[in-house]
Amino acid sequence: MKVKYDKETDILYIRLSDVAIDESDEDKDGIILDYSATGQLVGIEVLNASKTTIEPSKVEYEYA
Incomplete structure (x- = not known):
């Protein structure tokens, strides 16, 4: 999982897997x-x- 915040565009993106995106x-x-x-x-x-x-x-990351 990857989490990215772009301050310029004010977009927070959470990528759950590397599978190709087909639809949004x-x-x-x-x-x-x-x-x-x-x-x-x-x-x-x-x-x-x-x-x-x-x-x-x-x-913050929490693992249980």
Whole structure:
């Protein structure tokens, strides 16, 4: 999994796998979900991240 925040475009992107993206869908306003050809969720894009999240450049990882 990869997490990237682009301060210039204010986009937070969470890449869940390296599978090719076949289709994207704006599920909610400002949230884009990327899917593979088989329907697997590949990535999540948050537009205007600084307005919808607290500190989009700060990432915490929790493993249970």
